[in-house]
Amino acid sequence: MKKEELYKYIDxxxxxxxxxxxxxxxxCDEALVxxxxxxxxxxxxxxxxxSSFPTLNISTVVGFPLxxxxxxxxxxxxxxxxxxxxxxxxxxxxxxxxRDKEFKQVIAEIKEVREAIGKVVLKVIIETCYLDEEEKFxxxxxxxxxxxxxxxxxxxxxxxxxxxxxxxxxxxTVDPGIKVKAxxxxxxxxxxxxxxxxxxxxxxxxxxxxxxxKEDDE
Numbered sequence: 001m002k003k004e005e006l007y008k009y010i011d012x013x014x015x016x017x018x019x020x021x022x023x024x025x026x027x028c029d030e031a032l033v034x035x036x037x038x039x040x041x042x043x044x045x046x047x048x049x050x051s052s053f054p055t056l057n058i059s060t061v062v063g064f065p066l067x068x069x070x071x072x073x074x075x076x077x078x079x080x081x082x083x084x085x086x087x088x089x090x091x092x093x094x095x096x097x098x099r100d101k102e103f104k105q106v107i108a109e110i111k112e113v114r115e116a117i118g119k120v121v122l123k124v125i126i127e128t129c130y131l132d133e134e135e136k137f138x139x140x141x142x143x144x145x146x147x148x149x150x151x152x153x154x155x156x157x158x159x160x161x162x163x164x165x166x167x168x169x170x171x172x173t174v175d176p177g178i179k180v181k182a183x184x185x186x187x188x189x190x191x192x193x194x195x196x197x198x199x200x201x202x203x204x205x206x207x208x209x210x211x212x213x214k215e216d217d218e
Contacts (some may be wrong), residue, residue: 050085161185
């Protein structure tokens with residue numbers, strides 16, 4: 001794929017604890033220049049980013065990166081993000097609920113966030129590096145039943161990021177109407193292409209420009 005095509009799949013991401021406004025402004029500028037799918041930025045900068053970049057597609061994270069805050073906190077965080085101008089919400093599931101096999105609670109929590117944000121795009125992060133095969137399968141079912149828009153592999157803060165076999169598994173298992181976002185640990189143009197060919201319609205990375213500037217179009 002040509003670089004210009006690949007950029008359209010990218011959620012240009014900056015979520016480090018030390019992220020400054022200058023960092024956010026840089027990725028927002030870059031996302032517009034390279035016509036990326038969105039930026040994914042910390043919630044505290046959404047309002048300022050919306051004011052400064054009115055046409056930009058802005059994603060932010062909820063319950064991130066651990067997912068074990070209360071459902072009420074996730075709902076409040078999501079509502080605030082919308083009020084501040086976010087277009088998309090990336091929500092982390094509660095892995096403790098998953099480990100306890102409380103999948104009805106997982107579904108209920110996703111549904112509460114879904115209801116709070118209406119038709120705004122909802123991506124559910126499942127953090128595949130901590131899951132066994134059964135848990136991956138069950139979370140695909142949970143995301144489908146809760147009517148999220150995307151299932152996202154990773155936060156980028158876990159022990160590993162997206163893996164090709166996991167993206168293939170998710171794409172086979174999740175409802176056809178649910179899209180897949182691969183994120184975390186993506187290092188090369190070939191990685192991006194493999195994930196897209198495997199069924200990912202978004203790729204989350206903070207290194208898109210660095211990666212693609214080093215690769216020649218085929």
